[in-house]
Amino acid sequence: MNRTYQKPSLNEPSRPKRFRRGSGRATLADVAKVAGVSAQTVSRVLNNPSAVPTATLEHVRDAIAQVRYVPNRLAGGLASGRSKLVAALVPAIASPVFLETLEALTQALATQGYQLMLGESGYDDADEVQLFENLISRGPDGIVLTRVVQSELARQRLASSGIPVVETWDLTDNPVDMLIGFSHEQVGACVADIMIKRGVKYPAMISGNDPRARRRRIGYAKRLVEKGCLRTEEDLQVAEVPAPAPMGYGRRAFRELLARQVPIDGLFCSTDMLALGALIEAQHRKIIVPDQLAVVGFGDLVIAADTSPALTTVRINGQKLGTLAAELIMRRASGNLVPDKIHDIGFEVVMRESA
């Protein structure tokens, strides 16, 4: 009998009075009927095959193939409390900065059958609670934020949901739960050191208007003052642009900086995209990088190695970050506690030609 299995017609006279039709797809019970076992055994074949003898295993798997059974994980998740869904929230999907993280996260999750839900938070903090509750209502086994939670209310709601949370791309002393990040102030300070080592006299910065870019700027300005390159932090020439900033903003911001008629020989851009824009504008104006102007970016996007001149920048290991986030959550989901809740993954200065 090789015919395709047919679910019993819904119009059979024996159906109960109060009736709801299901999805029409094969269910565990259908497989069980065909295989001549109970639904429970089929479930075991799927979720814990080692508890089932080989003979039964094959038998049931044949039945699964025959009825083209596709599990319903909504039902499974409801029953077990484990949805195998992980939610991630990024400020802007179109921003290339988090792509590497997101990709690593997705891939690491996929290896264990987890699926990513993606949400967009925006750069402002409007309605954090609403945003989080939307995710929580989906019953994810974990939530990854590419930010630190802002409001106290949101913190409480997240914490009381009992769902593992990983805040990333930033450092804070009291994370909601777990944290993977690095110090933006230190990044700024490091870039200042590069400038100073190059003998830069007139430092400037093009900065996105998001909180983290601002903290890189503060670290940068502070160190410049410490080293005597600047009198006060306010003396730093800064052009601020709205995040997420496309390359064109970098060109324009650099023009604006030049228009101030103040000498500039060192430029820190809060993202590589902005740096690329500045580089292009410099080339356009025949300003020689790095001889006349040192340029440093942030992020080490794939483009950074191939600009002309190649961009000196700060690399965040987004892949490591994403993979680690996935690991922490999956470890938690499997019932294990995570020993280290705070991970400072640091950053790396990539010296190339532009500074």
Next chain:
Amino acid sequence: MNRTYQKPSLNEPSRPKRFRRGSGRATLADVAKVAGVSAQTVSRVLNNPSAVPTATLEHVRDAIAQVRYVPNRLAGGLASGRSKLVAALVPAIASPVFLETLEALTQALATQGYQLMLGESGYDDADEVQLFENLISRGPDGIVLTRVVQSELARQRLASSGIPVVETWDLTDNPVDMLIGFSHEQVGACVADIMIKRGVKYPAMISGNDPRARRRRIGYAKRLVEKGCLRTEEDLQVAEVPAPAPMGYGRRAFRELLARQVPIDGLFCSTDMLALGALIEAQHRKIIVPDQLAVVGFGDLVIAADTSPALTTVRINGQKLGTLAAELIMRRASGNLVPDKIHDIGFEVVMRESA
């Protein structure tokens, strides 16, 4: 009585013998108890408020706030057959090409309370069926593919799942369900026309190795032959690079092309990233664009307007595509049929400086 509502303790002596503890979070029933109504009424307040008088509405909403009720959509989805989840599959998350589409899709879905699940398919077609079943098992209300389904088996499985499917970024005569795309061959032909109009004598191409880039190439070569610019399609100078191609590949591919010692005065790059790479390499080698070399890209990434010279390219309205995909799926989910299953959204040539 303003105390926070407490769920009855799980250790009460009256609990049934066979016992499963839930998530510990408040449920509809808890809200109902506090509000002094039935669970059904609470459900109506949430999903169909117009069917409930204002007084009850407020009453229930107070109770919801009091117990900090967050709905469980896994349960809701299971019961109603509508999960308010939409799955999207992109070849590579790190590829900027689909970002605009993805962002528009996410945002359009979010307006109606839908949530995106993101998956990565890769550029090869390994295990399409597996990939799709993974998504299907999550019970999404729709599936958006940034590709056309390849294998017949995968087509059947998708179709028989009954889930609305939107294939995008391509055109085909027999879509699984709905389709939003444009003709890659026509894009290639259009670019050829630009080249010819510019008087290009020695056309070349840098192309990703994915099927759609190849079809753009075919359209390009065909038209060049038709117009007598090339003797045969094989005469086109092509450098092929692996997709998804970062900018650096464009630089290298262009070098490779130049190393062939064949004259080149027109270059079509299968993506803007590749074009940017070629542009940078040209600048590096003092090849004047567009005077000595016309360059045309594809995609109209945000960078394209701000390269130097500004990049002439082909624009796909990713935002429109994403929004439309969301609309089609949501219309279907609300029970309405979609009149037009195939949407050719075309493309737009954006003339800038590079050609």
Next chain:
DNA sequence: ATGAAAGCGCTAACAG
């Protein structure tokens, strides 16, 4: 090693 029963939290269907 396998099965039966109970229930996860919600909504559809029906009845009032």
Next chain:
DNA sequence: CTGTTAGCGCTTTCAT
């Protein structure tokens, strides 16, 4: 307008 009942398809718990 509101409540009761019966599932959605699965896993947990317990019994064999």
